[in-house]
Amino acid sequence: MSTSTTATADAGRPRSVALVGPYGSGKSTLFDALLGLAGAAPRRGAEPRGHAMGTELRLGHCSFLGDSWAILDCPGSVEFAFETEAALAAVDLAVVVCEPAEAKALTVAPILRTLEERSIPHLVFVNRIDTLAGRVRDTLGALQAHSRRKLLLRQVPIREGGNVTGYVDVISERAYRYRPGQPSELIQIPAHVQAREREAHDSLLETLADHDDALLEKILEDIAPTTAEIFELLHKDQASDAVVEVLLGAAERLHGVRRLWKALRHDTPHAAETAARRGIAPDGEALAQVFKTVHAGHTGKLSYARVWRGPLRDGSVLNGERLGGIYRMPGGEPARSQDAQPGELVALGRLEAAATGALLSTAAGAPDAGDLRFPAAPEPVYALAITTQDRKDDVKLSGALQKLASDDPTLHVAHDPETGETVLHGQGEMHLQATVERLARNYGLKVTTARPQVPFKETIRRGVHQHARLKRQTGGHGQFADVKIDIAPRGRGEGFLFIDRIVGGSVPRQYIPAVGEAAEEATRKGPFGYPVVDVAVTLVDGTFHSVDSSDMAFRSATRMAMTEGLAKAEPFLLEPVDHVTLSVPNAFTARAQRLLSGRRGQILGYAERADWPGWDDVEALVPQSELHDLIIELRSQTMGLGSYRRRFDHLAEARGRVVAA
Ligand SMILES: Nc1nc2c(ncn2[C@@H]2O[C@H](COP(=O)(O)OP(=O)(O)O)[C@@H](O)[C@H]2O)c(=O)[nH]1
Ligand SMILES: [Mg+2]
Incomplete structure (x- = not known):
């Protein structure tokens, strides 16, 4: 089947x-420009808060030359990178938007890597060409260093007096001049770009010939392929993710946007091709996958989903819940529809149980869902403790947090049993701030946030012998217990140990468990108020009274002995130290090491990151109290590219400023 018949058969089908x-x-x-040219400009002021900051995904529907399209504007902020990852699970093609600057090519590397790993067809749009300072081929070269797919330059810029005034299309070999607010005008190829254009044309043909023997033969025989032939080969290579065209x-200024539209129309795989790439059989029960969840005022919960098999009809039952609305977003405003076709991205109403990433189906059991694995959320790198401003809201808060975490897989909520705090774990300050705003907007919950407490511990430096006697006469029979204990330090990580050394019944057997329990309970809060770890308590002697002694009396006496004894045993603070692995492009390795040393980190070493050419992993042991805002400094020093993972390693004596604090 030739490409042109596919295109005809699929004309009008959603992509x-x-x-x-x-x-x-x-x-x-670019999102606004694409929709604008298709006559569906997003209404100004209609956008929810957060767009200006680049924190929210936007979905827009439009039709261009008879085809229907859904366009997703993905957030650029690293804290919301997972929204982009999730969106990529839904689309037929990605447009990588970047700047014409060699120095910024590195910031494009992570997304190229993701697209390659997941075999998602993509093209590159070098935007802001009006700001071009160097040469486009240098930007292209720098980008190529981060792309395993061959980049194919589709346009050569025409520069006059330092400004980019138009381009030559490398396939058709026609030149165009940009015109403000109008389609570009056809002009003669200026003499000064001819050589450069030929070079780009030949290089494009060579790359296409790498994947096509017929073209290779033509080139060798010096026969020029027709423009139609070149377009067809490019479409094939582009749709199979073998090459990446660059526009x-x-x-x-709307320059090159119409040209981009035409490339999208020509080279974006159709829904059936994308479904085949994801291993989804065309026939069967309706199937959709949620890639984003929002709560919008009057429409309530909306689950943005791609329809993989359909049609999907409003009112049908998906995973046991009745669908309460199918919406498209022409001009950014929801418009209700009765059904949605395979390949469409739509917002689905009132699916209260559907989490982000969920597969939705009309099937009774687990649906046949091919290779629709949802990407795994990144590990959290920033945390805040939250408390309600009104204690009465506590129950409501935990319910709301559970829902938010199911909408947003990058958000984790944990109750820290050691500090008693509820802690939000996420991707950064903006991310958690957005979460707090959602609590207020969608659940009417006012909360206060704070830096989470570090779970310090205590232990002792020397052994002590402690004697305590409880003797109380209250009316009838009194209370009496007398214990002599040794409290001794143990090795780090050895925990608590109780030893019974009573001989000759100076403390009767039945009271000894009470002494052991009371000794352990007393370690829950030491002289500084933190849990005491790594101590051994030995009951060496004691006395009792045949009437007045009891479990309770021995507990009290032990508690007294522990309180006095621990205070005399030279207690000191222990702080948790994490094993931290920082990942950065190797240009930043030295900086990452300085950053860690500046935070009392003990550098263990660095090595090339496995399967990440050009990146290093720096490993270090860093006190937890230094990690709270590490991600903020790390990102600001690495063009937003650095990240880290951590795990608890050991407890170490807290010195210097921690102790003083
Ligand atoms: N000079 C120039 N500036 C542009 C162009 N496109 C966008 N900008 C500006 O670049 C900034 C960032 O654009 P925005 O679309 O918010 O970027 P995003 O973070 O990728 O969504 C804004 O100030 C835009 O006005 C362009 O083609 N030329
Ligand atoms: Mg943006």
């Missing part, structure tokens, strides 16, 4: 594209 790339490259501007433009 979807995600705009991805670094923060500030112009994705949102140029300036979204803000």
Whole structure:
């Protein structure tokens, strides 16, 4: 089947594209421009808060030259990178938006890596071409260093007086001049770009010939392929993720946007091809996957989903819940529809039980869902303790947090049994701030946030012998117990130990368990108020009274002995130390090491990150109290690229500023 018949058969069928790339490259501007040219400009002021900050995914529907499209504007901020990962699970193609600057190519590397790993067809739109300072081929070269797929330059810029005024299309070999607010105008190829254009044209043909013997033969025989032939080969290679075409433009001025639309129309795989790539059989019960969950005022909960098999009909039962609305977003506003076709991205109403990532089906059991694995959420790197401003809201808070965590897989909620705090774990300050705002907006909950407490511990430096006697006369019979204990330090990590050395019944057998329990209980809060670890308590002697002694009396006496004894045993603080692995592009390795040493880190070494060429892992032991805002400093020093993982390693004596604090 030739490409042109596929295109005809699929004409009008819905396709979807995600705009991805670094923060500030112009994705949102391009989103507006694409929708604008398709006559569906998002209404100004209609956007919920957060878009300006690049923290929210936007979905827009439009139709261009008779085809229907869903476009996703993905957040650029690293804290919301998972929204992009999730969006990529839903679309037919990704447009990587970047800047024409060699120095910024590194910031494009992570997304290229993700796209390659997941075999998602993509093209590159070098935006802000009006700001081009160096040469496009240098930007391309720098990007190529981070792309395993061959990048194919589709346009050569025409520069006049330092400004980019148009481009030559490398396939058709026609030149165009940008015109403000109008389609570009066809012009003669300027003499000064001819050589460069030929070079780009030949290089494009060579790359295509790598995957096509017929083209290779033609080139060897010096026969020029037709433009139609080149387009068809490019479509095939692009749709199978063998090559990545590179287009140029300036979204803000609408330059190159119409050209991009045409490339999308020509080269975006159709829904059936994407379904085949994900191993989804075309026939069967309706199937959709949620890639994003929002709560919007009057529509309530909306689950953004891709329809993989369909049609999906409003009112049908998905995973046991009745679907309460299917919405498209022309101009960014929800418009209700009766059904949705395979390949569509739609918002589904009132599926209260559906979590982000969920597979939704009309099938009774587990649906046949091919290879629709949802990407795994990144590990949390930032945490805040939260408390309700009104204690009465505590129960409501835990319910709300549970829902938020099911909407947002990058958010974790944990109750810390040691500090008693409820702690939000997430991707950064903005992410947790957005969560707190959601608590207020969607659940009417006012909360206060604070830096989480570090779970300090205590232990003792020397052994002591302690004697305590309880003697109380209260009316009838009194209370009497007398214990002599040794409290001794143990090795780090050895925990608590109780030893009974009573001989000759100076403390009767039946009271000894009470002494052991009371001694252990007393370690829950030491002289500094933290749990005491790694001590041995030995009951060496005691006395009792045949009437007045009891479990309770021995407990009290032991508690007294422990309180006095621990205070005399030179107690000191222990702080938790984590094993931290910092991952950075190797240009930042030295900086990462300095960052860790500056936080009392003990560098263990660094090595090339496994399967990440050009990246290093730096390992260190770092006190937990130094980790709270590590991610903030790390990102600010590494163009937002650095990240880290941590796990508890050991407890160490807390010195210096921690003790003083
Ligand atoms: N000079 C120039 N600036 C642009 C262009 N496209 C976007 N911008 C500006 O770049 C900034 C970031 O754009 P935005 O679309 O928010 O980037 P995003 O973070 O990728 O969504 C904004 O100030 C835009 O006005 C362009 O083609 N040329
Ligand atoms: Mg944006």
